[in-house]
Amino acid sequence: MNCPIKRWTRRKEARPEEILLAALSLFVEKGYSATKIEDIARVAGVTRGTPYLYFANKEEIFKAVIRELLLPKLPLGGEIVDEWQGSARDLLCQLFTTWWEVMGETQLSALPKLMIGEAGNFPDVLQLYHDEFIVPGNELIRRALAYGVARHEFVVQDMEYALHILSAPIVMAMLWQHSLCRCSPEPLESRRYIAASLDILLNGLLLRKG
Amino acid sequence: MNCPIKRWTRRKEARPEEILLAALSLFVEKGYSATKIEDIARVAGVTRGTPYLYFANKEEIFKAVIRELLLPKLPLGGEIVDEWQGSARDLLCQLFTTWWEVMGETQLSALPKLMIGEAGNFPDVLQLYHDEFIVPGNELIRRALAYGVARHEFVVQDMEYALHILSAPIVMAMLWQHSLCRCSPEPLESRRYIAASLDILLNGLLLRKG
Amino acid sequence: MNCPIKRWTRRKEARPEEILLAALSLFVEKGYSATKIEDIARVAGVTRGTPYLYFANKEEIFKAVIRELLLPKLPLGGEIVDEWQGSARDLLCQLFTTWWEVMGETQLSALPKLMIGEAGNFPDVLQLYHDEFIVPGNELIRRALAYGVARHEFVVQDMEYALHILSAPIVMAMLWQHSLCRCSPEPLESRRYIAASLDILLNGLLLRKG
Amino acid sequence: MNCPIKRWTRRKEARPEEILLAALSLFVEKGYSATKIEDIARVAGVTRGTPYLYFANKEEIFKAVIRELLLPKLPLGGEIVDEWQGSARDLLCQLFTTWWEVMGETQLSALPKLMIGEAGNFPDVLQLYHDEFIVPGNELIRRALAYGVARHEFVVQDMEYALHILSAPIVMAMLWQHSLCRCSPEPLESRRYIAASLDILLNGLLLRKG
DNA sequence: TATGAATGAGTTTTCATTCAT
DNA sequence: GATGAATGAAAACTCATTCAT
Incomplete structure (x- = not known):
């Protein structure tokens, strides 16, 4: 209002994020390859050349979307597990719910689809996603399971693969929303x-006779 | 030129399948969009124009891969369910195993990845896959679950979503193999x-007491 | 009917003309470049390779259409002029009418359009049309005019250009029918x-009495 | 590479016309279909992609040639007819002469050839030429004739067809120059x-005194 | 810092022509 | 003679990226 100069300054600092948000929303809509730099620029309210002032090329924008928009969400899951006091069952439930709220319900839910569909041609992007998101994310689940095992709530035969199996339904739901x-x-x-999902994963299909 | 192999070979009968197999193996390797018709031709041992003698365009090759290479596998699952006499647990085990042998271990396992990743830009292809593969495939699982419920082996709270949840680990494994x-x-x-997977889905994580 | 062998023989001899008729009718419809050899073959009731048994390439078909279908019409005009006994005015009228009946009302009327539009890229074709049709055709008109001049019916200031001017309306009508x-x-x-046309042209040609 | 001329010259204002002039001169030389976009670009001194910054596709270049280079010439004829004071005979002579100077002697004289020869495959282009050039152009001639009739200089039996017949010689000359x-x-x-042409046509149009 | 005009590599598809059958 | 499967050259158009302004 009374400080137009400051607003300009703010805009300058905000440019990169505006570009990343524009990029994400277009990647969601059309995929990475089908998204043109010019579209990103237009949605971000700048012109063709501007993204190149902040990012070396299109692939770097892809990486930055992961780094700046997705990775900051990880600590949320970490805090939940770190501070949990209740049952392991409820912890898993809480983790899944938060995961869905923070990622599944937002545009970030398109990232797994992008990784599967297009990142194969951009190994660096895939590596980044794997190293910085998948691995730490799996670690969270591992800790939740270990917590349950330690409390004699859970029985886990094959911890390594259980991680993938547990996350499969949530990931599939995200993929589903952006494809089929x-x-x-x-x-x-x-x-x-x-x-x-929680019902089946926790209780299994078999009738419990007890 | 320096190639002693005959260049003018007529193989009308065999060509279409050779082309589809070449296409599939390239789609697996590089994805659909990144695969050039010329590559398909070369792998199939023909020249640029030949694929167009059998398929109207690239998208029709995509559809034909599904129709000719994937759909013929469906009846296998149907027979298993139709003729099953034993426990539902074993039926599910058998279905998953066959699914994996017929699809998961072959190049066909790349199709889910292609559908999720790229078919969004080719709605007809996605529709074909959905209508002719996903829907009948889900029907198989539904019948296996219903069989288990009728025998009082299974408890299924939410049949509709159980279908997706059950298939999620297998599908994820196929996706995993072709991406991360x-x-x-x-x-x-x-x-x-x-x-x-079967262990968790059938028994659940929770320790069974009693 | 009772002599199927003969019919086969006749067909063989007739093939080239069947192909030319098919070619002409397609050239009329879509132009020379846009006409595919395969279309010509199909319309002629043969297959892709057959035209090449009779004609070296597509351009030779073009030439043959002119040579075999158009040039044989020229003598008709020649006979009219040769044997004319009446007024020059009626001769011109007769020439124009015959010209229209033999060419303007048939598919041959498309040839001027083809020459103007496409033969520029096929100099041999254009040359053939010019040498074998335009030049002799102009000669006919020249003789008709000279006949009129000799009879003191016509006054022709500039014989050379009068030829073109006289034929312009008829040619334009043929062009019009196949374009605008x-x-x-x-x-x-x-x-x-x-x-x-005759009214305008003749009343300018006729010697003014009075 | 070895070219000392600056490659990155920005000439937004001048580009479109440069491209259209290049296009026209190539259309004149080789026809529309045989002209490659790359040729147009080279003649215009730009590269492959530049024409697409100004025109959506090749057909739009064709239309723009008509719209930007031909149509602006029409008002010249309009002014002549509007302001004419002298004899109808001289008016027609003036119209024809101007027509020839402005169109017949320039590269624009190739447009009738292009319309007749190729626009059949591009109906929009033909329609544009018809609606915006042929119809208004005919209207000019109609008004000149009506002027002559009103002054008792001309006798016109069939006004509608007289238009075509009068313009035929000029149009034929333009066609001739670019083909035969x-x-x-x-x-x-x-x-x-x-x-x-005027001699033949006028002496037919003039009222016969005597 | 921002612009946006210009670049130029890359791919699908068509079709005249060839030739094994 | 006839077939029709196979060839391979050719061209419009797109878009990530550059750079003069």
């Missing part, structure tokens, strides 16, 4: 889906 | 992975 | 057009 | 041709 859901009339009800 | 596995040193041991 | 008429709702009424 | 003249040794002497 276009073919199905009814959308995925995410709360119900998470509940069903 | 490039970043991990150790490969997926598929038998062990399937066993771990 | 697609944009006009009302078609050209050819009889009326010829009458109007 | 390549086959004739002697070029068309345009002044002489126009004089001969």
Whole structure:
């Protein structure tokens, strides 16, 4: 208002993030390859050349989207596990719910799709995602499982693979939302889906006779 | 030129499948968009124009790969479910194992990746895959679950979503093999992975007391 | 009917002309470049390779259309002029009418369009048309004019250019029918057009008495 | 590379016309279809992609040539007719002469050839030429004729067709220059041709006194 | 810092022509 | 003679990136 100069300064600092947000929303909509730099620029409110002032090339924008928009979400999961006091069952439930709220319900949910679909041609991007997101994310789940085992709540036969199996339903839901859901009339009800996932993963299909 | 092999070979019968196999193996390696028709031709041992004698365009090759190479595998699952006499648990085990042998261990395992990653830009392809593969495939799992429920082996709270949750680990494994596995040193041991999946899905994580 | 062998033989001899007729009708419809050899073959009831048994290449087909279908019409005009006994005015009228009937009303009327539009890239074709059709055709008109001049019916200031000017309306009508008429709702009424042309041209040619 | 001329010259204002002039001169030389975008670019002194900054595609270049280079010439004829005070005979003579100077003697004289020869495959282009050039152009001639009729100089039996017949010789001359003249040794002497045309046409139009 | 005009490599598709059958 | 499968050259158009302003 009374300080237009400052607002300009703020804009300058905000440029890179504006570009990344524009990039993410276009990657979500059309995929990485099909997104033109010019589109990103237009959505970000700048012109063709400006993204190159902040990022060396298109691939660096891809990496920056991961680094700046996705990775900052990881500590949330860390805090939950670090400070948990209750049952392991509830911890898993809380982790999944937070995961969904922070990633599944936002545009970030498109990133797994992008990694699977296009990052194969950009090994550096895939490596970044793997090293900085998948590995630490798996570590969170590992700790939650270990917590449950230590409390004699959980039985885990094969810890290494359990990680992938547990995360599979959530990841699949994110993938689904950005691909095959276009073919199905009814959308995925995410709360119900998470509940069903936890039920099967925790209790299994077999009738418990007891 | 310096190539002693006959260049004018007529192989009308064999050509289409040769082209589709070449296409599949390149799609697996580089994805659909990154695969050039010329590459497909070369791998198939023909020249640029030949694929167009059998397929109208690149997208039709994509569809044909699904139709000719993937869909013929579906009846295998159907027969297993139709004729099953034993426990539902073993049926599910058998289904997963066959699914993995027929699809997971072959190049066809790349198709889910292609659908998720690229078919968004080719709605017809996605629709074909959805209508002719996903829907009938889900139907198989639904029947296996219903069989288990009828025999009082299984408890299924939410049949509709259970389908997706059950198939998620297998699908994820296929996706993994064609994307992130490039970043991990150790490969997926598929038998062990399937066993771990069945264990968790059937028994759940929770310690069964009693 | 009762002599199938003979019919086969006849067909063989007829092949080249069948191909030329097919070619002409496609050239009329879509132009020379846009006409595919395969289309010609299909319309002629043969397959892709057959035209090459009779003609060295596509351009030779073009030339043959002129040579075999157009040039044989020229003698008709020659006979008219040779044997004419009446007025020069009626001779011109007769020439124009015959010209229109033999060429303007048939598919041959597309040839001027083809020459103007596409033969520029095929100098041999253009040369053939010029040497074998334009020049002899002009000669006919020249003789008709000279006949009129000799009878003191016509006054021709500039014989050389008069030839072109006289033929312009008829040629334009043929061109019109194969190009701009697609944009006009009302078609050209050819009889009326010829009458109007002769009226304008003749009343300028006739010696003024009085 | 070895080219000392600056390669990065920005000439936003001048580019479109440079491209259109290059296009016209190549269309004149080789026709529309046979002209490659790359040729146009080279002649215009730019590279492959530049024409696409100003025109959506090749057909739009074709339309722009008509719109930007041909249509601006029409008002010249309009002014002549509007302000005419003298004899109708002289008016027609003036119209024809101007027409020839502005179009016949320039590269624009190739446009009728392009329309007749190739625009059949590009209906929009033909429609544009018809609606914006042929129709208004015919209107000019119609007004000149009406002027002559009103002054009792001309007798016009069939006004509608007279338009086409009158313009035929001029149009034919333009067509000739870009097609068959390549086959004739002697070029068309345009002044002489126009004089001969007017002589034939006018002496037919003039009211006969006597 | 920002602009946006210009660059130029890259790919699908068509089709005249060839030749093994 | 006839077939039709196979060849391979050719061209419009896109878009990431550069750089003069």
